[in-house]
Amino acid sequence: MPTTNSLFPTFFLSGFECSTFDWKDAGRRDLSAEIQHYAHANEDYAFLKSLGIAVAREGIAWPLIDRGGGGYDFSCIDGFLAAQRRHSILPIWDLCHYGYPAGLDPLSDAFVHRFADFARAAARYIAERAHHGPLFFTPMNEPTFWGYMGGEWAWAAPFGTSADYRRRFTTALARADIAATKAIRADFPDARMVHIDPLIWVVPPRDRPDLAEAAHRESYDDAYLAWDVISGLKHPELGGCPEVLDIIGLNNYSFGQMEYRERGPHAALEPGDDRIRPLCDLIEEAWAKYRRPCIVAETSGLKGGRPDWLNDIVVEAMAAIRRGVDLHGLCLFPAVDMPDWHNGEWLHNGIADVEKLPDGTLLRKPYLPYVECLHRWQRRLNRVTSLDANPFDSAVDLTDIRRAAQEMDPKPDADWH
Template identity: 75%
Template sequence: MKSQAGIFPTFFLSGFECSSFAWKDRGRRDLAAELQHYGHADEDYAMLPRLGIAVAREGIPWPLVERSPGQYDFSLIDDFLTAQRRHNVLPIWDLCHYGYPDGLDPYSDAFANRFAAYAQAAARYVAERAHHGPLCFTPVNEPTFWGYMGAEWAWCAPFGKSAEERRRFTLALARADIAAVKAIRADFPDARMVHIDPLIWVVHPRDRPDLAEEARRESYDDAYIAWDVISGLKRPEYGGSPETIDILGFNNYSFGQMEYQGGGKPNQPLQPGDARIRPLCDLLQEGWAKYKRPCIVAETSGLHGGRPDWLNDIVCESLAAVNRGVDLHGVCLFPAVDMTDWHTGKWLHMGIADVEALPNGTLMRKPFLPYVQMLQHWQERLHRPTTLDSDPFDKSVDLGEVIRAARQLDIAPDANWH
């Protein structure tokens, strides 16, 4: 198998929870602050190269940076930049992770214009302080999912409650995303964009075959509203293109395969053993084939003690997809440090590291050893380093080695991976 340069310096990536939404009953929230990530930035980043990870998704909280129109204070991320330089971790910057400034109408022309100006300012700020290229950004994180949670389920701003408003909001996010890409690339034409949304599968209830078309629409139409626009497949007047969407990021969790509920409420996750569950390999292949762009699994994690088995299943399905020709450049174990359930505030135990609250309120990081061991197992099988030297950027991942390993293992897709 000939060498084939990947996009990133390591095949396994990670990231940190960075939502900054206006939440339904809590007002503006900053999940990085709730995790104490600002204060633990050096410790959090120091963990990654010891695990063979040199790439991390990280957030710039737009509503906290732009507190008045056109006035930016990026000092909030300075400790992140310092830690990235010290520990040689390449960031993929989330520029809008479910949050926009107070008083800004997301359906107005000002929304796209202000987001583009902010994105350009953010790119300039991190470029001046970055230790290594390429510059990588996720302009709007999960625009399709944000459409549901913000404009149909009313979990967060803009607190919509209908499918019509959800589609309208998703289009507004896609339009703003395209404007941001153009603004960034006006200064940095080689910047890479990682566009991220959940990979889902929706089925109708067994006793409601009349809902089959609604379930199909959510799986094949609504799930791709934003990407269809950003890639230029739909609404070409917005200016999308394959180069704009650039890199596809498929988020995959156990609750991404669902039974359709309808009525403006979240669908019901399929339970383990349900015959309607599909192999992740199939879903990756379908999603990738629509756009034919390089891709990553941009978020994935199991819960509690199931994390090692989940990672094993995800890598097996990903390698099966590679054998079908999917241009896969990495798998992101998200989050690096645990996060809380947005609704209950309880720790989910889904990170590479869990947290333990000390009596003084400090959240101590504790890597979950079985998860780490499974990561090391797959790094060795894919001939990837389990720890990094002082210069992980001297060359990118040789995807030829990953493809060769996938062919040697010859893993069959498994519908029971769930």
């Protein structure tokens, strides 16, 4: 039976791009620095407060903080902590967003132990300074997607180039995730874990029915590999179980529905393709497999399509709730625009765009049609459009959300792009 009280104080969430991968042609990158989030943390969190969003995904950069030998320097997140406290924002802390310290083999026992030690130290640092409870963490962000981009496509470390390595890498990341979860809960038993991966759907080319089995495997086996390991459905000897899985985060972007290519990445389905599935169906399938509370943990449209994308996402989410899915929130990601990883061009996918001033400062410019669309949905779902002094005094009453879903009686469809 779905719960009545939400996990969170607001139904809409957001977050900040915080990748720290070792990138194929650029070495170590720090996306929090590239979007100037360290310098603008107070402004960025004030912006979320003004939007009525009290929850933000935020990063603790393992490769930048871990000094080796058990030494850590967490000072780079002090500005985030101060801004969260000042503006009453609840963080979900990413402990590994595609980056790990140089010299580690991610398939080794040393990787697992070092990440678990880092996770424990990070949790203790946060707990001493937190203004809320319980603590929320995402130990390994998108282990399945990282498996592809780092284990098969060689975009980022460890620069693997085969499907076999990709699966072994994803399993290793899930193993480290389990170890980190248990390390944190040894000190903080009430800590909550949000395990995030993309929703994907892969179809064979129309003229290659012989690839149907491979496409099906990616949709129904590989797409769920990390969650299966973390939940204990696969490799139970690694220590996974439903309580470790805890909360599932479902990322959704237009490029997540793809036509299979024997040498990836696959090709995103074009708008209007009759092989696209309704997002509602993908959400329901993922939730039904694990029966854990869930959120849409990342989603965004691009440029002028952002309001239409948000309309589609909310309608599909309401349809999933109408079917009984225990959905606790939608994360509009990112809050502030981010550069394309490959070419550095601004994607215009944030709630705020950025404008580079002559002195190099990135000025935040809210994209007003997107903001106005968000506020319309907040009002429709009986939610606040700006935060009061204490947004943590009560969680979202999911009865409001379910009532709205019943009244709307939304019809899921594949016509979203």
